[in-house]
Amino acid sequence: MKLMFATLLAAASLQAQGPARTFTGVVTDTMCGADHSHMGVSPAAKCVRECVKGGGGKWKYALLVEGKKMYVLSDQQSPEKFAARKVSVTGVLYEKTGILKVEKMAAAR
Numbered sequence: 001m002k003l004m005f006a007t008l009l010a011a012a013s014l015q016a017q018g019p020a021r022t023f024t025g026v027v028t029d030t031m032c033g034a035d036h037s038h039m040g041v042s043p044a045a046k047c048v049r050e051c052v053k054g055g056g057g058k059w060k061y062a063l064l065v066e067g068k069k070m071y072v073l074s075d076q077q078s079p080e081k082f083a084a085r086k087v088s089v090t091g092v093l094y095e096k097t098g099i100l101k102v103e104k105m106a107a108a109r
Helices: 002-015 044-054 078-082
Strands: 021-029 061-065 069-073 086-094 099-107
Touching: 021 044, 021 069, 078 099
Parallel strands: 069 099
Antiparallel strands: 021 061, 021 086, 061 069, 086 099
């Protein structure tokens, strides 16, 4: 009975986040954010990939929106090919955790 209640509660909290939206921004990593210059690794795409791979799970791929808001991407494999590039991500934003649950990701025009 407790498991069923917990499952229902979890499902309700997922639905409470609202419908999927589209966010446009640049794929970055949670260590560098908007500024990769302090790492001394260029180009920026290489820095993003190296930070995520070398962070031992500590740093994640993220979407930097409007140069200031950063959301951790739930999908940590697809962003690698978009490192430091502008993308459109369709998904659900969990504002309390700052996680963007990725449904679709594509290069932005």
